[in-house]
Amino acid sequence: MQKNNFLPKVSNYLKKNHHMASKVDHKILSELGFLVLKNAFKKETIEKYSSNYNLYLRNKKISKTKTHPVEVRVDQLNFFKNFLKESQLKKVVKNFYKGNVGSDYFRIVKKDKINSAPVFCHQDVGYQIGTFDRYSLFICLTNNNSLNGGMVLYPSTHKFGYLADTGEISKKITKNFIKICPDLEIGDVLIMHSSLWHESGKNFNMKDRVYLEIHIQDANEPSTKFVIIGKNKNKNKFPFDTGSTGRSINSNIFSNSRVQRVIYWKNKAKKLQKIINIQNLRK
Numbered sequence: 001m002q003k004n005n006f007l008p009k010v011s012n013y014l015k016k017n018h019h020m021a022s023k024v025d026h027k028i029l030s031e032l033g034f035l036v037l038k039n040a041f042k043k044e045t046i047e048k049y050s051s052n053y054n055l056y057l058r059n060k061k062i063s064k065t066k067t068h069p070v071e072v073r074v075d076q077l078n079f080f081k082n083f084l085k086e087s088q089l090k091k092v093v094k095n096f097y098k099g100n101v102g103s104d105y106f107r108i109v110k111k112d113k114i115n116s117a118p119v120f121c122h123q124d125v126g127y128q129i130g131t132f133d134r135y136s137l138f139i140c141l142t143n144n145n146s147l148n149g150g151m152v153l154y155p156s157t158h159k160f161g162y163l164a165d166t167g168e169i170s171k172k173i174t175k176n177f178i179k180i181c182p183d184l185e186i187g188d189v190l191i192m193h194s195s196l197w198h199e200s201g202k203n204f205n206m207k208d209r210v211y212l213e214i215h216i217q218d219a220n221e222p223s224t225k226f227v228i229i230g231k232n233k234n235k236n237k238f239p240f241d242t243g244s245t246g247r248s249i250n251s252n253i254f255s256n257s258r259v260q261r262v263i264y265w266k267n268k269a270k271k272l273q274k275i276i277n278i279q280n281l282r283k
Helices: 008-015 026-032 043-058 078-085 087-093 258-282
Strands: 034-037 101-111 119-122 135-140 151-153 189-193 198-200 209-218 226-229
Touching: 008 026, 026 034, 043 078, 043 209, 078 087, 078 101, 078 209, 078 226, 087 135, 087 226, 151 189
Parallel strands: none
Antiparallel strands: 034 189, 101 209, 101 226, 119 198, 135 189, 135 209, 151 198
């Protein structure tokens, strides 16, 4: 851990292992921006979804998203939608949002022998649609730790809120903060506020590191696609496509956003480079 002069409570919480719990402690979650629930899911439940995930991979029914370093889309598979109905999941989320909990997307985030690179420090909230009171549940389908590229968290940084842009948070800033990579086992769940700064290291031992990420929010938000528990009483739905993963980058909301401009100029540069390469071959 790095020395932190800005968040004096954090070190004390971590030393006492307050971030590891058997049930959701909203006071600790509010303070740290994350919480680890040990053995939140039965091993047989995890095995059911893990084995099917591996089967789908082998049969090439699913694959890593080309534009994302660790994402595997599973939201189109009815089998994985069943996870949202699991009683163990409902037990975890029952005290969020006054018992009305929804989700706008879920996915696999994984590292393995092929995709082992680190992911830079960032926050998720800038990629998401809706209010800022939202969380991700990272459910461990494998043992996840610093050796296989487990998630690294910067406790309490969610208190800074949305940083008004997306991308890599400067190392000149992050070096001043405590960071922690919890050792997680199959069946554990990492609950993380979407504004919390986080990253992940390189997969050194090349063992699979797999989380099933379920993003949760108030069921009454217009972007809710699935109700996990409670009801969605909001009749106001988005009159536009919010994207396959609930992220603004995948939607048709904007006609000229910053992200779209970056993509446009990247594609433009690729085309120009091809032309230059062809001209060089003709010389």
